[in-house]
Amino acid sequence: MTIKSVLRMGDAQLLNIAEPVVHFGTEELRCLLADMRDTMQALNGVGLAAPQIGVPLRVVIFSVQANTRYPDAEVISETVLINPVITLLDDLRNEDWEGCLSLPGLRGRVARHTHIRYQGFDEQGIAIDRIVSGFHARVVQHECDHLDGILYPLRITDLRQFGFGKELFPDSNINDD
DSSP: OOOOOOOOTTOGGGGSOOBOOOOOSOHHHHHHHHHHHHHHHHTTOSEEEGGGGTOOBSEEEEEESSOTTSTTOOOEEEEEEEEEEEEEOSSOEEEEEEOOTTSTTEEEEEEEESEEEEEEEOTTSOEEEEEEEHHHHHHHHHHHHHHTTOOGGGGOSOGGGEEEHHHHOTTSOOOOO
16 A cells, blocks of 8 residues: 655654544555555554554554564564553563554663563454563553553653663664664
8 A cells, every 4th residue: 555654753643642443354454454554564563553644543453573773573474453451460560572554663661560461353344362472462452552552661660771782782773763
């Protein structure tokens, strides 16, 4: 379909709470998801939320294959997750580096829950119910935060652990620009 512009931190639209999807299997939803896939792939992202392209709906997609931005990440098959609900399965948290297509070039260390259950629907309205951990859990939490107007820097507790990837990791191949 189309590669869309990704809204950047500072755009007020990113702070809004997204609305639930009411109708599944529509041409409008199919086009939105095609645009999100094209945009995410063009920017080498692992996930994208509809609000990041200016669509205030509770829709996220994520997929991890070989990715230079996250070279050690586990493979995650493409998932469309609509109207998600996250349940924390324990109090265990892991702090790790995150980036975001809405903050190009920046990275920050964020503590996320390591074990979650996520539920929601695919594009046809078929229920999804998964228990995940590790990077998969991190990606889901990061993308779903966008639906509630939260960008990852709001979750950083030590701003000394926030900066441009090239400066933080001068010896790596990480390129978030």
